[in-house]
Amino acid sequence: MANAFTLRIYVPSGDPEGVRIVDRMNWTGRGYVVPRDRWIEVKNRAELANPGVYILIGYETDEIGVERPVAYIGQTDNVKTRIENHDIGKEFWEQAILFISTNYGLNRAHTTWLEWELIQRALSARRCRLENKIEPGEPNLIESEKADTRAFLNEMVRLMPVMGVQIFEAAKTAAPAELAAAGLLPAIGESKDLIVVPAQKEGFEHAFINQNAWWSIRVAEKHRANLKWIAAYQVSPIAAVTHIAEIDHLEPYGDTGKWKVVFKGPAIKLPKTIPFGDAPSGAMQGPRYTTYSALQKAQSVKDLVK
Template identity: 45%
Template sequence: MSQPFSLKIFVATGDPDGLRIVERSNWIGKAIVFPRPLLPTIKQREEFAQTGVYLLLGPRPDGDGEMIYIGEGDPVRPRMENHFSNKDFWTRAVFFVAGSGQLNKAHVQFLESQLIQRAKDAKRMRLENIKSETEPTLSEADRADMLVFLDHMLSMLPVLGISAFEMTRATDIRVADITLLNCVGKGLKAQGYESNQGFVVKANSQASVELTASMQQQMHGIVDLRQDLIANEVLQRVGDCYVFKQDYSFSSPSTAAAIILGRSANGRTEWKDETGRTLKEIQTQQAGL
């Protein structure tokens, strides 16, 4: 079970959208979060002279959703300066460093490799990295320390608005607390449930092969997401339909329903429990309205 923790956020420029220094209770590391335009004026800070692992985030070329690039620097500053000049897509960045001497080149290469693999496994965001980085050999003690460092990073990132590494964690929810819902249409059946991460569609759920003309013309973001799911083998063709090969978390029940049915869909009415109650009716009842 996840343990509670606290974060301290220092807004260094006085602008909530500007430079933020984020520290976690009882941890040697910290995150530096900033928008791209600020780099020239903040790169003299001591954190940029330290060894760290970083994430660059920005819109996809089609404008629907974000993509991410993962890297490491020893120190961070030259890598950031290079990406400022040569990588166009990113609009914001976050990097993690620790106290003096706490991280070395092998440490951050290990963290980079782990983050790339986890982003590929989660399949939540398009990865800009062309190739995987080879994981360096660490001593048993260093590896254990870096796995703890990685775990703290991963727990902080969703709070910072970065969900690229989040795996669907069915074990975090007691079975008794799950209201399992069905989405049915075109001879297809899918099952899912609401979670803290979004709306989870369960493995072995079915999805339509065909898309309506209106969806192709007007819902480019959903169509692109669907293509990503196919390319990443979350959806695989089985006979006359696609099948989810893993539990997958969507941002909303409507997005999940649209992917499954191949058309525009209101998830609050498409998803129903075994008695036929819609998600909207269930939510209304739970709210006591």
């Protein structure tokens, strides 16, 4: 279990949705959450004319209408000047997350390393699309400098979820043994190894068929370790389960606790589609869990949602 800690969050304007300044006792850093339309309220603070690192965050909508974070990670000798430039030159961002040292302990070498490490973490977590065009190599720091800079980074990462930033931490899927120990696995013989997802025509064709994947869905924790198959229920006017694919892996999608399901290969059309039939109204408004064997025997969706 992580150690408990206390934060101080200062809201200069009195508006909780406005600028927030975050720090904690015995840390030489300070974080700022700055909505783009509130930048004018904070930009003239003297401490922002110093070195720091920053994350610009916005959102984009993909081909099937799902919103996903977009981020740009940078470092600078003068936070104010750099964000002013980005306010003019970059359109996508809606919020800036800034970090500086309150004792002026960060120099160019430190901020360059912090930028590099944050980019590596964002790439590994795969919870956003990075706007950074060039992936830098690791900057050289002597051992003691790197240790101090990593300690600064650890405090930044600890604060970020409180500041509403989750793009640096990959959601983790527990192994079956861990799930069983937590009492989250179904009893033997009841494991649900197939998820049925409702799909609109455009999303079905673009993602399920052409991309061999399905994304932005919530997957119950107790089922993640057992899922081997995904089936598509095409909504009205088709109103039937029509295709199935074998699952290769699940990966976090965005920063909202949703997932992307990646297939091992192209989806296969079922020899016989499974109509909605006499299933209860609303039965396929969200993902449903069943078994591969149940899908093989099903005469209608009602047989899958028992």
